[in-house]
Amino acid sequence: MPPAQPGTVSAADAAPHGGAVASPGRPGGSKERTVQLEVLRYNPDTDTEASFQRYAVVCPEEGVVLDALNEVKASVDPTLNYRWSCHMAVCGSCGMMINGEPKLACHAFLRDYAGVIRVEPLAHFPIERDLVTAPDDFMEKLKRVKPYLIPKESKPIDAGEYKQTPAQLMKFRQYSMCINCMLCYAACPEYGLTPRFIGPAALTLAHRYNQDSRDGGRKQRQEVAATHEGVWECTFVGACSEVCPAHVDPASALQQMKIASSVDWIVEHLIPGGNGS
Amino acid sequence: METITTDVAIIGAGGAGLRAAIALAETDPALRIALISKVYPMRSHTCAAEGGAAGVIKPDDSFDFHFHDTVGGGDWLSDQDCVEYFVNEAPKELLQLEHWGCPWNREADGSVAVRPFGGMKKQRTWFAADKSGFHILHTLFQTSLQFPSIVRYDEYFALDLLVDDGRCQGLTAMEMRSGQLRQFHAKAVIIAGGGAGRMFPFSTNGAIKTGDGMAMAYRAGAPLKDMEFIQYHPTGLPNTGSLLTEACRGEGGILVNKHGRRYLQDYGMGPETPVGQPQLKTMELGPRDRLSQAYWHELQKGNTVSTQWGECVLLDMRHLGAKKINERLPLVHELAESYLGVDIVKDPVPIRPVVHYMMGGISTNTRAATPLPGLFAAGECACVSLNGANRLGSNSLVELLVFGRSAALSAIEHIQGLPAANAAALNVGAEATQARIRELFSRSDGSESMSGLRKEMTDTMEKNVGIYRTEEGLKEGVAKIHELRERYRRVILTDRTNVFNTDLFQVLELGSMLDCAEAVTVGALARKESRGAHQRLDYPDRDDTNYLRHTMVYRQGAEPPRVDYLDVVITRSPPGVRDYSGDHK
Numbered sequence: 001m002p003p004a005q006p007g008t009v010s011a012a013d014a015a016p017h018g019g020a021v022a023s024p025g026r027p028g029g030s031k032e033r034t035v036q037l038e039v040l041r042y043n044p045d046t047d048t049e050a051s052f053q054r055y056a057v058v059c060p061e062e063g064v065v066l067d068a069l070n071e072v073k074a075s076v077d078p079t080l081n082y083r084w085s086c087h088m089a090v091c092g093s094c095g096m097m098i099n100g101e102p103k104l105a106c107h108a109f110l111r112d113y114a115g116v117i118r119v120e121p122l123a124h125f126p127i128e129r130d131l132v133t134a135p136d137d138f139m140e141k142l143k144r145v146k147p148y149l150i151p152k153e154s155k156p157i158d159a160g161e162y163k164q165t166p167a168q169l170m171k172f173r174q175y176s177m178c179i180n181c182m183l184c185y186a187a188c189p190e191y192g193l194t195p196r197f198i199g200p201a202a203l204t205l206a207h208r209y210n211q212d213s214r215d216g217g218r219k220q221r222q223e224v225a226a227t228h229e230g231v232w233e234c235t236f237v238g239a240c241s242e243v244c245p246a247h248v249d250p251a252s253a254l255q256q257m258k259i260a261s262s263v264d265w266i267v268e269h270l271i272p273g274g275n276g277s
Numbered sequence: 278m279e280t281i282t283t284d285v286a287i288i289g290a291g292g293a294g295l296r297a298a299i300a301l302a303e304t305d306p307a308l309r310i311a312l313i314s315k316v317y318p319m320r321s322h323t324c325a326a327e328g329g330a331a332g333v334i335k336p337d338d339s340f341d342f343h344f345h346d347t348v349g350g351g352d353w354l355s356d357q358d359c360v361e362y363f364v365n366e367a368p369k370e371l372l373q374l375e376h377w378g379c380p381w382n383r384e385a386d387g388s389v390a391v392r393p394f395g396g397m398k399k400q401r402t403w404f405a406a407d408k409s410g411f412h413i414l415h416t417l418f419q420t421s422l423q424f425p426s427i428v429r430y431d432e433y434f435a436l437d438l439l440v441d442d443g444r445c446q447g448l449t450a451m452e453m454r455s456g457q458l459r460q461f462h463a464k465a466v467i468i469a470g471g472g473a474g475r476m477f478p479f480s481t482n483g484a485i486k487t488g489d490g491m492a493m494a495y496r497a498g499a500p501l502k503d504m505e506f507i508q509y510h511p512t513g514l515p516n517t518g519s520l521l522t523e524a525c526r527g528e529g530g531i532l533v534n535k536h537g538r539r540y541l542q543d544y545g546m547g548p549e550t551p552v553g554q555p556q557l558k559t560m561e562l563g564p565r566d567r568l569s570q571a572y573w574h575e576l577q578k579g580n581t582v583s584t585q586w587g588e589c590v591l592l593d594m595r596h597l598g599a600k601k602i603n604e605r606l607p608l609v610h611e612l613a614e615s616y617l618g619v620d621i622v623k624d625p626v627p628i629r630p631v632v633h634y635m636m637g638g639i640s641t642n643t644r645a646a647t648p649l650p651g652l653f654a655a656g657e658c659a660c661v662s663l664n665g666a667n668r669l670g671s672n673s674l675v676e677l678l679v680f681g682r683s684a685a686l687s688a689i690e691h692i693q694g695l696p697a698a699n700a701a702a703l704n705v706g707a708e709a710t711q712a713r714i715r716e717l718f719s720r721s722d723g724s725e726s727m728s729g730l731r732k733e734m735t736d737t738m739e740k741n742v743g744i745y746r747t748e749e750g751l752k753e754g755v756a757k758i759h760e761l762r763e764r765y766r767r768v769i770l771t772d773r774t775n776v777f778n779t780d781l782f783q784v785l786e787l788g789s790m791l792d793c794a795e796a797v798t799v800g801a802l803a804r805k806e807s808r809g810a811h812q813r814l815d816y817p818d819r820d821d822t823n824y825l826r827h828t829m830v831y832r833q834g835a836e837p838p839r840v841d842y843l844d845v846v847i848t849r850s851p852p853g854v855r856d857y858s859g860d861h862k
């Protein structure tokens with residue numbers, strides 16, 4: 001067990017009931033460190049092409065890359081641009097490439113990086129300026145998959161809630177956790193090659209509603225999801241699930257959708273009396 | 278400057294703005310709706326809300342209980358007609374969200390589950406794990422996608438309201454991507470711009486919560502109400518300020534000082550309840566103002582734990598066990614682990630009070646109307662006087678829904694039979710915005726840095742308008758904010774290009790925060806009593822004779838603002854004693 005900081009009271013002394021405890025917090029958390037950043041800059045007003053700029057700032061050791069960017073913006077270079085808001089990995093604003101990997105800047109811990117940290121805008125999206133990319137394509141695709149409840153049976157509000165058991169909830173809960181950060185799009189080689197691909201997050205949201213016991217809209221969503229812009233474009237690389245900061249596992253959603261679509265096809269085309277021709 | 282003509286313009290696409298937009302679209306599909314937001318809707322700070330949303334649903338509960346909890350929790354500064362309306366509408370709104378697909382947690386029989394929350398006598402907080410606000414926001418946003426009449430202007434930064442003929446008739450905004458100014462001509466405007474917690478250095482609020490909406494209304498002549506009431510949440514992570522939801526205590530977490538004592542029992546919230554068996558409305562489930570104040574006293578007594586992040590008390594959840602923690606508090610587990618390095622299953626986590634929520638805001642009535650005709654407001658930017666002097670946790674998310682909808686219905690009523698707009702007159706207003714922005718870009722005598730001024734402002738707010746306040750400190754605060762507002766006229770814009778210029782937006786946001794800070798400090802100095810979140814060491818008691826009234830602050834151009842008062846609406850609960858000592862006295 002690490003010793004408590006000098007002059008501090010360890011939580012063990014304060015433990016109200018049973019069990020020895022370590023000192024609160026990661027030892028040495030108050031230490032500072034010089035962080036070197038190499039940031040891709042581009043301003044369409046003034047630049048013909050993008051180029052890297054170096055910064056060095058002092059940050060707390062337990063900080064994140066976003067803290068380093070904020071320090072640059074506040075005390076070195078006010079002209080640096082990026083998006084952020086929540087600083088707790090839930091608003092999805094701060095996706096960028098950090099040492100070549102799609103990451104949330106507020107969830108990329110400095111302790112995991114040594115040397116110069118390279119920061120670039122999210123791959124596969126056009127740059128608006130510096131680290132700010134244009135998400136228009138994603139926003140459009142999201143809308144196309146109809147990511148809202150299309151009720152199986154409509155009922156008035158005063159008739160109360162639709163009943164849904166915890167097990168039914170668990171069938172789609174994970175897929176409802178998507179923060180729309182688009183890291184999976186930046187990681188997906190298929191989206192990089194074939195931009196019309198609806199992509200991991202939007203398809204996963206379609207699946208989320210398809211799997212909801214209250215929903216009856218799967219048929220409508222299949223018009224987009226079960227096409228060659230949809231799940232069939234996915235070659236199951238799985239990069240999306242690896243980078244997802246919200247543990248949504250879009251790859252598994254797409255896999256389930258493919259299986260379900262195959263079953264549809266079999267029902268329609270091979271089973272006598274199916275819905276097909 | 279391009280003009281966009283619409284029927285209703287909404288500033289803000291968080292919970293309140295989206296709810297208003299959907300209500301407009303559903304009620305009258307022919308309406309043209311402009312939904313304007315400086316961030317993509319799902320980035321709005323509603324996404325950060327963790328704990329849940331309160332609405333009476335279970336058979337052992339009643340509207341009456343919810344009413345009394347809210348009025349007492351607000352230290353009798355709530356307007357009781359408003360609370361009445363709110364508690365009645367709350368379950369309908371939460372059910373509506375359920376019908377739109379919100380993944381609420383469930384009981385085994387498939388009905389909606391509820392959890393205990395601070396200051397609530399019954400279990401009535403609906404929740405979606407500890408990501409309730411996130412799910413509410415995404416459910417609303419996704420639902421809104423099916424209405425073609427909701428035209429979104431994502432990443433448009435709203436600047437000024439356009440007022441003509443005594444009515445609010447639109448606004449100016451900048452398209453952030455191009456840096457171009459636009460004017461929106463609208464028959465009604467709804468502000469849903471969120472809070473202003475970023476006036477303080479240590480806050481649970483995201484970077485976007487800079488009070489722009491409040492400041493726009495204030496500059497247009499609408500009063501800001503009860504701005505001195507700032508809620509400190511008792512349990513923030515000491516380094517980042519990230520919130521550990523009240524549900525930590527709702528589920529049974531306890532607060533201890535460096536001696537291992539559950540110190541809340543020493544501040545009128547005892548006697549101690551058994552560990553792991555939380556009881557409603559006492560000890561750890563007392564209201565936020567009381568808990569944050571107890572921390573302050575522990576600090577004075579030297580009972581806090583010194584950590585590398587400063588003085589803390591400890592939130593202990595170990596007895597909940599890994600299973601319950603991962604089922605009910607997964608986000609808390611992950612936040613404490615990754616940002617602080619504490620595994621809450623194994624260790625108590627150091628925490629301290631953190632600025633969280635503004636009870637005050639743009640003055641509105643129960644219909645979400647401001648005193649300026651044509652201008653409506655809802656959500657955290659508004660003060661409809663639901664929360665009084667202290668908001669109860671989980672009332673706010675519901676407030677967004679109830680009054681977002683109410684603002685929409687009132688706006689529809691307002692626009693019937695209005696005379697045609699005088700476009701030329703509105704243009705004059707828009708040109709004033711343009712001149713203001715031009716001046717910033719061409720300023721040559723700038724001598725103040727944005728980040729320098731911002732730091733002085735946040736330091737002043739923390740030092741002088743914190744959990745406990747004094748005449749001397751508040752006078753200093755008022756003077757300092759006044760000085761900073763003067764110096765703000767000489768702030769330098771470093772970046773003078775057009776595309777996504779966040780230097781410019783930060784300068785504008787600082788201006789908004791200074792407007793809000795003026796109302797906060799002036800209101801706090803004028804209120805010579807202690808009530809809810811406004812605690813004065815020099816006036817320790819509540820004074821119903823003189824201050825059972827709302828503070829109304831009006832901007833007076835360059836002159837100091839005018840402070841006025843408005844009576845609180847009392848219908849059936851005369852001011853009483855707030856008692857959080859539990860049932861077993």
Ligand SMILES: Cc1cc2nc3c(=O)[nH]c(=O)nc-3n(C[C@H](O)[C@H](O)[C@H](O)COP(=O)(O)OP(=O)(O)OC[C@H]3O[C@@H](n4cnc5c(N)ncnc54)[C@H](O)[C@@H]3O)c2cc1C
Nearest residue numbers: 289290291292293315323328329435471656657671673674
């Ligand atoms: C960490 C945290 C946890 C919370 N937990 C709970 C909880 O469990 N239960 C509960 O009831 N409450 C909770 N709250 C409080 C509650 O979440 C907020 O009060 C509420 O979400 C505010 O919603 P809103 O719609 O008013 O504003 P926001 O969601 O903040 O949205 C504001 C909108 O206004 C827009 N905007 C602002 N300025 C401009 C401008 N200049 N131009 C254009 N657009 C602009 C933004 O882009 C955004 O879309 C919590 C708050 C925090 C910070």
Ligand code: SF4
Nearest residue numbers: 178179181182184244
């Ligand atoms: S699936 Fe994961 S990586 Fe993709 S947008 Fe959603 S949260 Fe981000």
Ligand code: FES
Nearest residue numbers: 085086087092106
């Ligand atoms: S700032 Fe919100 S996800 Fe990073």
